[in-house]
Structure formats: C-alpha cells, structure tokens
Amino acid sequence: MSDKMLAVMKKERDKGAELVTVDIPRIKPDELLVKVKATSICGTDAHIYNWDEWAQGRIKPPMIFGHECAGKVVQVGDQVSRIQVGDYISAETHIPCGHCFQCLTGKRHICQNLKILGVDIDGCFAEYVAIPEVCAWKNDQGLPYEIAAVQEPFGNATYTVMESQVSAKIIAIMGDGPIACFATGIAKAVGAARIFAVGEFPYRVNLLKKMGADVALSILTHDPVKEIMDATSGEGVDVVLEMTGVQGAIDNGFQVLKKGGTFTAFGIPSSKIQFDLANGIIFKGANIIGINGRRMFETWFQLSNLLKYKKVDISPVITHKLPLKDFHEGMEAVVSSNKEVGKVVFFPEAR
Ligand SMILES: [Zn+2]
Ligand SMILES: [Zn+2]
Numbered sequence: 001m002s003d004k005m006l007a008v009m010k011k012e013r014d015k016g017a018e019l020v021t022v023d024i025p026r027i028k029p030d031e032l033l034v035k036v037k038a039t040s041i042c043g044t045d046a047h048i049y050n051w052d053e054w055a056q057g058r059i060k061p062p063m064i065f066g067h068e069c070a071g072k073v074v075q076v077g078d079q080v081s082r083i084q085v086g087d088y089i090s091a092e093t094h095i096p097c098g099h100c101f102q103c104l105t106g107k108r109h110i111c112q113n114l115k116i117l118g119v120d121i122d123g124c125f126a127e128y129v130a131i132p133e134v135c136a137w138k139n140d141q142g143l144p145y146e147i148a149a150v151q152e153p154f155g156n157a158t159y160t161v162m163e164s165q166v167s168a169k170i171i172a173i174m175g176d177g178p179i180a181c182f183a184t185g186i187a188k189a190v191g192a193a194r195i196f197a198v199g200e201f202p203y204r205v206n207l208l209k210k211m212g213a214d215v216a217l218s219i220l221t222h223d224p225v226k227e228i229m230d231a232t233s234g235e236g237v238d239v240v241l242e243m244t245g246v247q248g249a250i251d252n253g254f255q256v257l258k259k260g261g262t263f264t265a266f267g268i269p270s271s272k273i274q275f276d277l278a279n280g281i282i283f284k285g286a287n288i289i290g291i292n293g294r295r296m297f298e299t300w301f302q303l304s305n306l307l308k309y310k311k312v313d314i315s316p317v318i319t320h321k322l323p324l325k326d327f328h329e330g331m332e333a334v335v336s337s338n339k340e341v342g343k344v345v346f347f348p349e350a351r
Contacts, residue, residue, distance in 0.1 A: 003023060003024055004021050004022065004023060004024065005021070005022060005023075005024045005126055005127035005128050006019065006020075006021060006126065006127050006324060006325065006348065007019075007020055007021075007022050007064045007125060007126035007127070008020075008064065008065065008066065008125035008126065008324070008327050009022070009061075009062055009063065009064050009065075010048055010049075010059060010061045010062065010063055010064075010065055011061055011062045012061055012062075013051070013056070013061055014051055015049070015050060015051045016049065016051075017048075017049055017065070017327070017328075017331070019325065019327060019328075022064070022126075024127075024128045025122060025128060025129065025130040026130070027075060027076075027077050027130045028077055028130070029077040029078045029079040029080075030077055030079045030080065030132055030133055030134075031076075031077045031080070031130045031131060031132055031133065032073050032075070032076050032077070032080060032083055032089070032130070032131055032132075032133055032136060033073070033074050033075035033076075033128055033129075033130055034069070034071040034072065034073055034074070034089060034091075034124075034128065034129050034130075034131060035071050035072045035073075035074050035127065035128055036069050036070075036071040036124050036126060036127060036128060036129055036348050037069075037070055037071045037072065037145040037148075037149075037347070037348075037349065038069065038070050038071075038145035038146050038148065038149035038345050038346065038347055039066050039068060039069040039070075039124045039125055039126075039149055039324070039345070039346050039348070040068040040069075040146075040149045040150050040153075040318075040343050040344060040345045040346070041066075041068075041330060041331060041334050041343070041344045041346075042067060042068050042152075042153060043177065044067070044118075044119065045065055045066060045067075045118070045125075045331070045334075046331070046334050046335050048065045048119075049331055049335065050335060052270075053270070054270070058119060058120075059119065063122055063123075064118070064122040064123050064124075064125060064126050064129075065118045065119070065123045065125055066118045066123040066124045066125030066126070067091065067093040067116065067117040067118030067119065067123050067124060067152070068091070068093070068124070068149055068150060068152045068153060069090065069091050069124035069129060069149050070088070070089065070090040070091075070139065070143075070145055070148030070149040070151070071088075071089065071124075071129070072086065072087070072088055072089075073085055073086060073087045073088075073089060073136075074128075076133075077133075079133075080133045081133075082133060082136075083133055083136050083138070087136070087138055088138070088139045088140075088141055088143075088148070089136040089137060089138055089139060090136075090137045090139055090148050090149065090151045090152065091117055091124065091129070091131050091135050091136065091137070091152065092134075092135045092136070092137055092152065092155075092294065092296060092297070092300065093116050093117040093118065093135065093152055093293070094108065094109050094111070094114055094116065094135070094293050094294070094296060095114065095115040095116065095117060095120070095121070095132055095134065095135055096108035096109070096111035096113075096114060096134065096296070097111050097112070097113035097114075098134070100112040100113055108296045109292060109293045109294060109295055109296050110292050110293075117129075117131060117135060125324065125327065125346070126324075126348065127324070127348045127349075137151070137297065137300050137304075139304075140304075140308065143307070143308075145347070146318050146321060146345040146347075147307060147314065147315075147318075149345055150178075150314065150317075150318065150343055150345065151300070151303055151304070151307070152294070153178060153179050153182065153343075154182045154303050154307075154314060155293075155294035155299045155300060155303050156179050156182075156266065156291070156293065156294060157179045157180075157182035157183040157186055158182075158186055158294070158299050158302050158303040158306065159291055159293070159294045159295060159299045160179075160183055160241055160243070160264055160266045160291045161183050161186045161187050161190060161241065162186075162190070162299070162302060163264065163289055163291060164239050164241060164262055164264045164289060165239075165262070166187050166190060166191070166192040166238075166239050167190055167191035167192065168191060168192075168193050169192055169193060169237075169238035169239050170192075170193055170194045170196075170232060170237045170238050170239075170258075171187055171192045171194070171195055171196070171237055171238060171239040171240070171241065172195075172196040172197075172198060172224075172228060172237045172239070172240050172241070172253065172256050173187070173195065173196070173197045173198065173208070173213070173240075173241045173243065174198050174240065174241065174242045174243055174244050174249040174250075174252065174253050174267070175198075175199065175241075175242070175243030175244040175249065175267060176197070176198075176199025176200055176201055176204035176205055176207070176208055176339075177204070177243065177244075178317050178342050178343045179243055179266070180197065180199070180208065180241075180243040180244075181204070181207045181208055181211045181316075181317045181342060182211070182312070182314060182317060183241055183243065184197050184208050184211040184212050184213050185211040185212050185312040185313070185314065186306060186312055187212075187241075188211070188212035188312075189306060189311040189312045190311075192239075194214050194215075195212065195213045195214050195215070196213070196214070196215045196217070196224075196227075196228050196231070196237065196256075197209075197213035197215070197216045197217070198216075198217050198219065198224040198228075198249070198252065199216065199217070199218055199219070200218055200219050200220060200339075201218070201338065201339040201340075202218060202220075203338070203339060203340040203341075204339055204342070205217070205218045207316060207317060207342055210316045211316065211317065215227070215228075215231065219248070219249075219252075224252055224256070225252050225255045225256055228256040229255075229256060232256075232258075235258050236255075236256045236257055236258035236259075236261065237256055237257065237258055237261065238258055238261050238262065239261060239262045239263075239264065240253040240254075240256065240257050240261070240262070240263045240264065241264050241266065242263065242264065242265050242266060242267050243266050243267045244267040245267030245268045245269040245270065246267065246269070247269070247273050247274065249267070250265075250267075250269075250273055250275075251276075254276065254279075254280035254281075254284075254286075257280075257284060257286055258284075259284050259285060259286075260284070260285045260286070260287075261284070261286055261287070262286070262287040262288075262289060263281075263286050263287070263288050263289070264288075264289040264290075264291060265288065265289065265290050265291065266291040316342070317342040317343050318342060318343045318345055319340075319341055319342040319343065319344070320333055320341060320342075320343070320344040320345065321345050321346075321347065322344065322345070322346055322347070322350075323346065323347055323348075323350035323351060324346040324347065324348040324350075325351075326346075327346065330344040330346060331344075
C-alpha cells in the first residue's frame with residue numbers, strides 16, 4: 001500500500017475544510033489502523049466546518065475531523081489483544097481514560113478526562129484512521145458499510161430511548177435531525193404506544209413520518225403544544241425526548257409533559273437557556289434525564305440487536321451516499337438552509 005492517503009482537514013482557524021493528501025497515520029501500541037469503508041457526517045462536524053464558537057474553543061487545527069465510521073482493521077499495535085487484523089469494526093467515539101471515578105464505576109461514557117475521536121485526536125474523514133482499541137466495536141461481517149458507519153449516532157438515539165423507558169407510553173420527540181428520526185424508529189420498535197414527532201423542515205418531518213411517528217408536525221405550520229394537548233385530552237405525554245437544544249422546543253417539551261412524566265435532554269443548546277424550574281419540573285414532579293453519547297458498551301449491544309433482527313430500518317434516513325472526494329457536496333447539503341438531507345455517508349474507496 002502507498003504511504004499516503006486522502007483526508008479532509010481543518011487546516012486553518014477559519015470556515016471550511018480542505019481535501020488533502022497526507023501520510024497514513026502511524027499507530028501507537030494500544031491503537032488499530034483501520035481502512036475506512038464508510039464515514040458519515042455528524043452535527044459536530046458541521047460545527048467544525050462552520051467554525052462556530054464551540055469549534056473555536058475546542059478544535060486545534062491542523063487536524064483531520066470526522067468520527068462516525070466503519071472499516072477493516074489492517075494493523076494492530078503491540079498491546080492490542082481483543083481486536084485482530086481483518087476484523088470489521090465501527091468506532092465508538094468516546095475515548096475514556098480508564099482510571100477516573102466514572103471509568104472505574106461503569107460510566108466510561110462520562111469519563112472526567114473524556115477525549116473524542118475527530119475532535120481531540122485525528123478523525124476518520126480519510127482513507128485510514130488510527131483508533132484506540134478501547135473504542136472498537138466488532139461488527140457482524142454482513143452488516144452494510146453505511147449502516148455500520150452510522151451506528152454511533154444510532155446509538156445516541158438508542159441510549160436516549162432506552163433510558164427513557166417508553167414502552168406502552170405516549171411520547172413526544174422534539175427534533176427532526178437524523179438522531180430524532182432514529183429515535184422515532186427505535187421508540188416504535190420497543191413499543192411506545194403513540195409517538196408525536198415535532199420537527200421544522202418539511203423534508204425531515206416526512207422522514208419522521210416514514211420512521212414511524214403516529215403524528216409528525218412541523219412548527220412552521222402547526223402549534224405543536226395545542227395539537228398534542230388536544231390529542232391527549234389536555235393531559236400531555238408521559239415522556240419527552242428533547243433532541244434540538246433549542247429554547248422554543250425545550251419550552252414546548254415542558255409544556256406538553258404530563259405531571260410526573262420524564263423529560264430526557266439530549267440536544268445541546270448553543271448557549272444558556274431560560275428555564276421555568278417551578279412549573280416545568282418542581283410542580284410537575286418531573287423526572288429529568290441527561291444523555292451523553294452511548295453507554296460503553298451496553299448501548300452497542302442493544303443497537304446491534306435492533307439492527308441485526310431488523311427491528312428498525314434506518315435506510316430511509318441515509319439520504320446521500322458519495323465518494324469522499326465529494327466531501328464539500330455532502331457537507332453543503334448538511335449545512336444548507338432547507339435541510340433536504342438526512343444522513344450523508346462517504347465511501348473513501350469510491351472514485
Ligand atoms: Zn456523531
Ligand atoms: Zn475516565
């Protein structure tokens with residue numbers, strides 16, 4: 001193999017990204033070298049591309065970004081024991097330290113010293129990526145590459161839904177991004193009795209419907225609070241899954257939450273939000289759950305069962321499949337204003 005590869009790099013502290021030819025990464029003793037078969041764009045990558053406030057504070061160019069991927073292991077470091085050359089893996093993007101309180105008590109996904117692939121170390125928008133062995137999830141050989149690549153965000157949705165205990169309950173999902181679409185399919189699969197999905201963009205509201213929402217509403221054309229309260233005899237829903245981080249959606253979520261219900265927060269606000277603690281939580285006796293990433297690796301076992309036994313078909317959410325050299329085309333679809341896009345997957349081997 002040649003010692004150079006194609007990669008997408010954030011070169012400057014500025015908007016955009018460049019396609020570059022760079023050296024194939026050299027692995028450390030606890031790392032694997034993975035030939036990337038498929039890699040997908042996450043909201044985080046759009047933040048890095050747009051060089052917003054969060055990216056300016058966290059990202060240190062020059063670096064290769066991207067963190068959602070699947071591929072074949074082509075080389076392993078001396079200390080690697082669980083994974084072998086030839087294994088087909090997906091990347092868990094949490095890189096835990098292994099020795100803090102959280103790591104030692106089964107909560108590696110909220111490690112105090114957590115690093116993130118493609119954020120704190122070079123990522124997978126490339127032909128090859130080096131990942132620590134601890135982040136490797138072994139896939140079944142038959143799993144399609146594009147499905148394997150999006151298991152990480154599908155895992156966010158799985159963790160959110162499973163932690164919220166939605167079975168036989170009436171739920172509302174706030175958001176229309178790929179993770180909200182995945183969550184809709186998962187909630188349906190695990191037996192939510194009725195799913196209200198509240199989005200914005202018509203193309204994506206249609207995806208929510210395709211993924212199994214009983215009622216899918218756009219805030220552009222509907223008053224979601226009125227519609228949900230009317231449909232639930234004024235009681236509201238048992239569970240709200242908040243997947244936007246947007247003030248208006250969070251307010252709507254607390255308004256439609258039934259007394260004693262569960263509000264699960266996953267969407268990350270870009271700044272501090274205003275909050276009615278008294279009416280939203282205290283008088284309601286609401287349960288609040290915060291979701292960060294995925295449990296390592298309980299969530300992966302659950303999500304892979306959902307995929308393997310075909311409980312959820314996520315193919316409608318994968319709307320764009322492109323060679324990696326067409327990176328800009330894919331990223332422009334993600335950052336476009338009409339959001340006629342679900343998940344964008346790149347195939348580095350495609351020409
Ligand atoms: Zn992601
Ligand atoms: Zn730790």
